[in-house]
Structure formats: structure tokens, C-alpha cells
Amino acid sequence: MQHENLKYKIGITLIKGIGNTLAKNLIAYVGSVEGVFMEKQAALSKIPGIGEMLSKEIVSQNVLARAEEEIEFVIKNKIQTYYYTDRDYPFRLKECSDSPLMLFSKGNCDLNAGKFVGIVGTRNATEVGKENCKKLIFDLAAAQPNTVIVSGMAYGIDICAHKAALDAGLTTIGVVGHGLDRLYPAAHRPTAVKMMPNGALLTEYLSQTNPDRQNFVQRNRIIAGMSDAIVVVESAAKGGALITAEVGNDYNRDVFAFPGRVNDEWSAGCNALIKNNKASLIESADDILRFMNWEKQAAGVSPVIQTALFLDLSDEEQEIVSTLRQYTDGVQLNELSIQLAKPISKLSSQLLEMEFKGVVKCLPGSMYRIVK
Numbered sequence: 001m002q003h004e005n006l007k008y009k010i011g012i013t014l015i016k017g018i019g020n021t022l023a024k025n026l027i028a029y030v031g032s033v034e035g036v037f038m039e040k041q042a043a044l045s046k047i048p049g050i051g052e053m054l055s056k057e058i059v060s061q062n063v064l065a066r067a068e069e070e071i072e073f074v075i076k077n078k079i080q081t082y083y084y085t086d087r088d089y090p091f092r093l094k095e096c097s098d099s100p101l102m103l104f105s106k107g108n109c110d111l112n113a114g115k116f117v118g119i120v121g122t123r124n125a126t127e128v129g130k131e132n133c134k135k136l137i138f139d140l141a142a143a144q145p146n147t148v149i150v151s152g153m154a155y156g157i158d159i160c161a162h163k164a165a166l167d168a169g170l171t172t173i174g175v176v177g178h179g180l181d182r183l184y185p186a187a188h189r190p191t192a193v194k195m196m197p198n199g200a201l202l203t204e205y206l207s208q209t210n211p212d213r214q215n216f217v218q219r220n221r222i223i224a225g226m227s228d229a230i231v232v233v234e235s236a237a238k239g240g241a242l243i244t245a246e247v248g249n250d251y252n253r254d255v256f257a258f259p260g261r262v263n264d265e266w267s268a269g270c271n272a273l274i275k276n277n278k279a280s281l282i283e284s285a286d287d288i289l290r291f292m293n294w295e296k297q298a299a300g301v302s303p304v305i306q307t308a309l310f311l312d313l314s315d316e317e318q319e320i321v322s323t324l325r326q327y328t329d330g331v332q333l334n335e336l337s338i339q340l341a342k343p344i345s346k347l348s349s350q351l352l353e354m355e356f357k358g359v360v361k362c363l364p365g366s367m368y369r370i371v372k
Contacts, residue, residue: 107200118227121157235269
């Protein structure tokens with residue numbers, strides 16, 4: 001039964017002309033992904049955005065045979081699948097309107113646990129850029145061992161970030177622009193193998209999908225959406241790293257960049273981001289830790305729970321407090337909404353009221369924690 005349901009989840013991603021956003025609207029309108037394939041063409045054609053042509057494509061159900069092939073590949077190769085309504089789908093990515101309906105992952109990694117830092121940059125990385133990348137990751141690991149490094153497995157800064165994360169003992173996720181039956185570039189396969197025990201390769205693409213140019217542009221939004229913070233280490237005036245930074249800004253993520261000398265070709269993009277207020281200038285991991293409020297608490301200092309001073313909390317507020325106490329580093333608004341089974345609109349107003357009372361604190365990236 002589970003595989004039957006997965007067939008429809010994969011199948012809807014294969015319908016030409018229906019992207020992620022339209023598919024989500026269609027599923028919501030019909031009531032379930034299975035219902036989309038069971039619905040009559042006349043009814044489908046009346047749904048906003050579908051029309052006559054797409055409704056014919058859906059009822060033909062030609063995509064389901066290909067979906068069944070993919071399920072065989074997934075089972076054979078022990079691939080994890082994540083549907084956008086699944087509880088273990090990345091909650092950071094879930095809040096992005098154009099997030100993938102399906103994700104496929106190979107490895108051993110919780111896509112929701114830890115502090116996720118996307119590190120991107122040019123394929124033509126300089127030695128200075130590589131050193132900045134390595135030091136940044138090692139310092140993050142020392143301060144926050146639960147940091148997860150997200151990048152794109154490409155040449156240059158990407159692979160430097162993955163290797164540095166492995167050396168520092170951090171979990172690292174490589175977001176790729178092709179199916180998991182291959183790896184591009186092939187030269188990075190040894191690093192990918194080392195990532196499997198404590199990390200993963202992640203993609204929205206089915207097997208047999210080639211690493212075409214447009215796929216890498218699309219995968220950049222996954223890197224941005226998965227991350228709490230995005231760091232551009234080096235970039236020319238144009239490049240994929242800048243696309244990731246732009247998308248990160250659109251997603252309301254915190255974007256950082258290392259500055260470079262004014263005449264350095266591979267720092268032109270970073271300097272432009274900083275100059276145009278699209279990224280905060282950083283020189284070390286300390287800058288990120290301070291900006292994101294991820295600094296370690298001073299040793300020997302016992303926190304005083306501010307909530308003990310407030311006895312006028314409602315039952316619902318007490319429930320929020322009890323849940324937040326389970327997350328010492330804070331929890332993202334979407335995840336908190338799921339935990340409490342409350343709509344985000346209502347929860348946001350309650351959290352705002354609790355902020356006024358000094359009970360909770362809002363952190364960058366819509367993270368909330370108890371005031372200490």
C-alpha cells in the first residue's frame with residue numbers, strides 16, 4: 001500500500017506542464033495526490049491552472065509506469081524518499097513555496113536536526129578562498145558540533161566545503177542536479193562515499209536524469225531553502241553562488257560573504273553582494289555565530305529560566321513553553337507549528353505576545369527559544 005501511494009507521489013512530478021507550485025495547488029484542490037489520478041478529466045479541466053491540455057495528460061496516466069520503475073530503483077538502492085507533506089521532509093525547505101514535491105536521499109542523515117549552513121562559491125577557487133572555507137568550517141565545528149554543511153558537490157568551494165566538513169567531523173549534505181544513479185563530477189565519488197555514514201546526497205531528480213545545466217540552477221534553491229545561513233566564500237561577478245544568495249534573500253535566509261580586494265576577479269561577486277546589502281560581511285566563524293545567536297554560553301553560568309517569573313501564562317502559552325523547553329537551541333516556526341498542531345497564523349500571534357512578555361525570543365530564520 002505504501003508503494004502504491006508512492007507511485008502517485010512520484011507520478012505527479014512527471015506530468016509535463018505541472019510544476020511544484022501548481023502541483024501543490026492541484027493536490028490541495030482535489031484532496032489527495034491519489035485523487036488527482038482518480039478524478040475525471042471534466043472536473044480536472046475546471047481546476048484553476050489546469051485546463052483541457054493538462055487534464056488530458058493527467059487522465060492518460062502514462063507517467064505511472066515510469067513511477068513504478070523509479071520505485072524499483074529506490075528499493076534496490078536503499079534510497080530515502082521525502083514527500084512534501086511527510087513529517088520528516090526538511091521543514092526549512094517546506095516553508096518555500098517552490099520547494100520540490102519529492103526529494104530523494106542516499107546516506108544517513110536527519111534533514112531536520114542541527115544548524116544548517118549552506119556554503120557555496122566559485123568552481124575556480126583560489127588558495128585563499130579554500131583556506132577561508134576550511135577555517136570557517138573547523139571553527140563552526142568547534143563552537144557548534146551539530147552544524148550541518150550543505151553544498152553542491154561541484155568543483156572548487158563546494159567540494160572543499162564537503163571535505164572540510166568530513167575532516168571536522170560534521171554532517172554534510174551534497175545537493176546534486178541529477179539522479180542518484182550517477183554522480184557529477186565523477187571525480188568526487190570518493191568524497192561522496194565518505195559522506196554516506198554521516199551525511200547524504202540529496203536531489204529532486206529521478207534516476208536516469210542527466211546533469212544538465214538548468215538542473216544546477218534549480219538545485220541552488222534547495223541549498224538555499226535547506227539552510228539557516230548561506231555563506232558565499234568566493235564568486236566572480238556572475239555565477240551559481242550568486243543565484244543561491246539571491247534565492248536565499250528571497251527565502252528570508254541570512255546570507256554572508258567573505259570580502260575580497262577590489263581587483264580580485266573571484267571576489268567581485270562577494271563584494272557586490274556586500275555593497276548592495278544582499279549579504280553581511282564576515283571575516284570568520286565568530287561573525288556568523290554572533291549574528292545567528294549561536295554563540296556558546298559562558299562556562300559555569302547557569303541560565304535562569306525567565307518563564308518562572310511569569311505566572312500569568314494561559315494554558316496555550318504554557319503548552320508552547322513546554323514544547324520550546326525541549327529545544328535548547330530553538331526551534332523553527334514551521335516545526336513548532338507541526339509539534340503543537342496549530343496554524344502558523346495563530347501561533348505567530350501567540351509567540352509575538354509571549355515576546356512582549358519576555359518569555360520567548362525570536363532568532364534569525366524564524367527560530368524561537370525560551371528566554372534565558
